[in-house]
Amino acid sequence: MFKTGIYVDAENIKMSGGYGMRYDVLVDIANTEPSALLRANCYLAEDRERTSRDAEYRQKVYYYHDILRQCGFKVIKKYVRRYEDEDGNVTTKANADMDLAIDALLQARNLDRIILLTGDGDFIRLVTAMxxxxxxxxVxxxxxxxxxxxxxxxxxxSGFLIPGLLPIQEENISGEGEWQxxxxANFNSDRGFGFFRFFRMEENQLKSDTVFFHLSKSTLEGDYYFQDTTRIFEFRVVENPSGEGRSEAWDIRLVKEP
Structure with a gap:
């Protein structure tokens, strides 16, 4: 059994497309065999000046923190500090990178696996050290x-590819079939078809799967977007009644550029 620790750079994740991430799904992933979650830390910023004067903001912030704790996370706060220069310009700072790095290094001695949620290149040295x-x-x-x-x-x-980690917005959902x-995975530009690779959670395991797609079922113009395997797409997986029940991807749209 691999002893696992999760370390979330929450401010980076929130500002980089992960707003609304489901922390309970993250815990489930860390607990998939042969892994067992031992530590779960979330590092975030709090504006104490605003929480003291804005009741609505305070309620939202503390509700968010309570959800994290209910999911089993320890919440490590970095309080926002304000600095004023000679011209009267005010800047704010609340960086928890050092806190995350120190905690992860100390706790890694008792762990076998680290799941690090961030896109920040400042953590490269931390990764190699662990x-x-x-x-x-x-990552x-x-x-x-x-x-x-x-x-x-x-x-x-990519967090976009983990089933349920960042739910598809309800207003974007239409039609029958399973959204993924x-x-x-590969694309034949001459014939206008290819295959998407996506993930499913089966028996508490993250497993890769593929599905056929054709350009005629895309909301995008042309085949340019399908030339790059790093782009992320959103689509419905349906059984094509005219294709002997074969699963296909319909209503294809672009989620993320590389």
């Missing part, structure tokens, strides 16, 4: 993930 301690380090991010961070990690997976997000 790997040198014998830990496997898996999950959304938009604007450092290429070097993806390369140094033992594995990188995936990337192009």
């Amino acid at each position: 790997q040198n301690m014998g830990c496997r380090v898996d 999950i991010g959304f938009h604007n993930v450092s290429r070097e961070l993806r390369e140094v990690a033992d594995s990188y997976l 997000r995936g990337t192009v």
Whole structure:
């Protein structure tokens, strides 16, 4: 059994496309065999000045923190500080990177696997340090993930591709079939068809699957978008009645540029 720790750079995730991420899904992933969740830390910022004067904001912030704790996370806060320069310009700062790095290094001595949620390239040295301690380090991010961070990690997976981690917005859902997000596995530009690769949760395991698609079922013009395997698409998986019940991807739309 692999002892696992989750470390979430919440401000980076929120600002990089992961707003609304389901922390309970993240816990389920960390608890999939042969892994067992031992530590779960979430590092976030809080504006104490605003929480003291804005009741609505305070209620939302503390409700969010309570949800995290209910999911089993320890909430580590970094309070916003304001600085004023000679011209009277005010800047704010609330960076928890150092807190995350120190905690992860100290706790990694008792862990086998680290799941790090961030896109910040400043954590590259932390990743290699934990790997040198014998830990496997898996990185999950959304938009604007450092290429070097993806390369140094033992594995990188876009949070958009993890089933349920970032739910599809209800106003975007229409028609029958199961909505999924995936990337192009291969594409035949001459014939206008290819296959998407996506993930399912089966028997508490994240498993890869593929589905056929044709350009005629895309909301995008042309085949340019399907030439890059790093783009992420959203689509309905349906059984085509004219294709002997074969599963196909319909209503294809672009979610994320590389």
